[in-house]
Amino acid sequence: MILNSSLLVSIEKHFCGNELLNGEMYMEGIKHYLIDMDGVILQGTKLIPGAAEFIQRLRTKGASFLILTNNSRYILRDLQVRLHDLGLEVPQEAIFTSALATAQFLHTQRPGGKAYVLGEAGLTTALHDIGYILTDQKPEYVVLGETTTYSFERITRAIRFVMAGARFITTNPDVTGPGEGGIVPATGAVAALISAATGAKPYFIGKPNPLMMRTALRTLDAHSEDSVIIGDRMDTDIVSGIESGLQTILVLTGVTTREQVERFPYRPTWIHKSVADIEVEG
Structure with missing residues (x-):
């Protein structure tokens, strides 16, 4: 197998970085921060100790940042109020x-398209905002997101649309x-149900x-070379950071323990107990 040069640079940066730094935090050159929400900023319905102070350090140093979540249920205003509270x-x-990532992807693929959506306000609002028509009449896409109100009727309809040719x-x-x-x-889990019924695999955003x-x-x-992702999951946050050429920080306030790190074929650039321990370069 031949590896391209950018992938080799990414691998070298992550593995050599761990050996040379020997676990020490060294954040020189990092200007942009992608920060997972659950397990990094929040633990259930509580703010993780030191998270607010970490965000304040980013602001004081003039670093740009985004708080990320895979959850598609909430509009930005709801999430902002939740964090405020x-x-x-x-x-x-x-x-x-x-x-938002899903909406931006669909806008690049088929602007002004039509979609049948199983999801809540966060997803439907994002799609409306990029000019999508939400419909149950010959949709071009079936778009599945988080919701607490999945119904057999709507799942059945989604299955029929996918079988009729809608993209999943x-x-x-x-x-x-x-x-x-x-x-x-x-x-x-719901995507697996639809896939089992249709034989169609979804594209996960x-x-x-x-x-x-x-x-x-x-x-x-921002550019990947001066950016870092902070996450609590090796199998989502860290691997996606590595594959995007980012430096990576695993915090131990969420899903992954320090012992579990050794089970994965890839490693984070750094491991820290929590965001409270992360210093921000000026």
């Missing part, structure tokens, strides 16, 4: 969701999510697809 002040422009798009591949009393089935990272970088007008 927890004690974190960020503008709407500093939040980026898989719904899904905001993210997460199969479970947090809910009252425990986990609940999420977008990936959100992490770990590096498309979401690149779309976020364009939103910041």
